[in-house]
Amino acid sequence: MNRALKATLSGVLLAFVWAMPCYAAVDSGDLAGKRVDLSEAAKPDGFVKISIVRGDLIVEGWDKDEVSLVGTLDEKTEQFIFDVSGRDTRIIVKIPSNNTSWCCNEGSNLRIMVPKGSQVDVATVSTEVRLTDIRGGLDMSGVSGDVRIQKVSERLRVRNVSGEITVHDVDAYARIKTVSGEIDARSIKGGGAFHTVSGEIVLRDVTDEIDVESVSGDIEVIGRNISLARGHSVSGDIDLEIELIDDALVEFDSVSGSVRLRLDGKLNHKFDLETGSGSIRNRITDDKPKKSKYIRDEQLRFTVGEGDGQVNVSTRSGDISVSK
Template sequence: MQTINKNWLGSLLSIVLLAASTLALADSRQVVNESRSVSANEKIYVEVMSGEITIKAISGNTFSVSGKLDEKATGYEFDSKDGFSRFEMTMPRQVNYNWKDKTNMAELRIEVPVGSSVEFKGVNGNVTVSGIHGSSEIATVNGQITASDLQNSVKLSTVNGEIKVNGASGKVELNSVNGEINDEGSTGRLSYEVVNGKIKAKSQAEEVSISTVNGDAELELSGTKQLKLSTVNGEIEAELRAVSSPRISGSSVSGDIELKLESNANARVALKASAGGSLDNKLSNDKATKAKYGPSRSLQFTLGSGDGSVELTTVSGDIKLEKL
């Protein structure tokens, strides 16, 4: 019986060792563990072609990169000098990727000073970035960007992916093609652009600019004083709360604009629809008038003291004004 137990234990140990060696051989990715002392407002450039990337701001003046490279990577470059730092994962000149296949892509954690300015470029993969108060410019082609607590100058863009933002402030620019933008709690001056996608935002920004092509937008705005709207073959729905005299301008081509304002809004309103477009006004009893020649319609009226302005035009689309 004792001999049988020893043989059994020996076989089990062999299986465990074989499994461990198989896993080790399966993951042939190069390990990275680099760190440098840098300035509090360091200019940092990061380029990672593929992978799951996390960029996090820390209180210390350190720039560090840790984790594993893509299995196809030939190495990496890590430089830091005179206020400029750079990390780049080097890849072969020609490499074929199915961006949905994340097997053995890079997994990297990057830490930067809070006040640094960070520029990231990628192709395939997702990026999570948080806490940077200098400036952030994050761009990827196929993947999702998840961002929180970014300040000052913020530029986020992706082609085939989604952008999720929470608590950004300053000058914020969000751009997606074939994807969605979800923004919550951003302040400052915001710019949204989407093609073949959707925008959903809850913001307290003073200035907001939005552009959609073959895409829709839902905006819940509070305290926004200036709003610019543009859509082609899309639909924009915007609610403006906690502001009585907004300045709003916009246009649509084969698309719709629906705007909801406070019941005590003060503004001079000028609407125009052509090529079969329609105007629906529920802010007052004023009705649109049809042009003597052609299919165009127009509507002008004043709400309250008229301190603000609402100027909207449409070609082959609908404009609708309502009270909150």
Template structure:
């Protein structure tokens, strides 16, 4: 009988130890609210996981969900003139197999907000104000933001819908997909693709080593610079000014409706020009292999300039 008792004791101790370890690493629940004054800036810091940011009609901030399993504490307090929300993590950790924080944050509809993550994905909607979202390897999904939305990733993707105002979307090696944005928009990409179906009237694109696919039906002014990537852009007759440049990449400009515009195309060294919107043909310079083309459609009130080095310039009508 005593032998059976001795055999059970290590098993009981092991079971209790396992239970304590499981409890120690279990994700902690959080459910907090705090009233804030109108105009109080909000700062959010979450290293990994999923963060959902929503608006509501209260002068309060609410945080609910679970903290990272490796969390060293949760900060949710007024610090100076701003509200700080942070899931504190160790300086060094091995997070393999861990899910990270799962937080839903509700804030007033009009707010100045910044959110910074390392690998956490950010999802944000229905807000107005100065909105700065930054992540290293996480993705950003944003919809119906107004004011000054500025979204930046290093290796994550950016997906947006219905943004309005002075918009900045920037990624290093991720992709950007933007639909139905309005106002003024600036895209910057280093080695990712851009898919833009924006309704913005002023558009700026700076891209290196990526493809551009764009339908800009409401654009009045565009500036596009691309290196080592092809661009396919569709415009309507709303355009007033367009300046498109490429190095080692083709630019195909398609018009759904031809504008009254002056066209000035420079094929540059190693480039060529293909024109299907008029009967005008490119001319070669006498002592250089460059092709050039200048012509007008209608009154020529708008201005369209295209230039390339080692690429093709293609004008088409849909």
């Protein structure tokens, strides 16, 4: 009986100890505007979901098998969740769905450390975000806050509406979309797709495959070892300075924007350039564009080397320039 009582009490105590993190982590309002400093053991390759509506957020990967959270919660915090359960970690700061509550303060200010191999999913609204050293893949979506990302492997997906997106050192195929925000991506080793509507796209030191699209924003790309480069714009200009592999395919078109293409390294490509009412400048060979007699279009086709690769550029009214 005594033994049974001890066992029961031990069980209750153990259950209380296990329940402690959840109790400390799930709070409904007590921690609003307060400083937090929490940590939990986590799987080295677990899944971490973070949802912070507004404020400043830093997420960094580290070598510890632990998730840590330090900072100040939103003054309007309605619900705060810090929950580690098996492979899954949830960090959520909810504020009331009432626009008057959003007024007049700065939101959360948090720094979260996660195991480097974690896969991280971050959702925000108007939060300034800095994400560094996430090696298990990263998904990020937001509205108006700027996003800065550095050192990401496995996977990168970013969707933002108007905030600027800056990405450095990615070893994965990157998919980045925005409406009016600018995309600035550097050292992207796995290539990627970069789409905007009115924002500019600047890519530096990209390799492999790139797909860029903008309606009215300009596009500027510097890349090497490019196997596929494809892009479209309606009125934005497209500037490319790329080094192609032998059988690379390059396809760019614009309606009224100009396309300037500078190709580094050895060329072994067929060129097919066409403009409706712009002009073509060829600084690679002595071939001159063919001009129609009665309409203002220009066409130029020529081959450099064996012509294993293909370069197709067309515009409706923009100019085209190709050079080495």
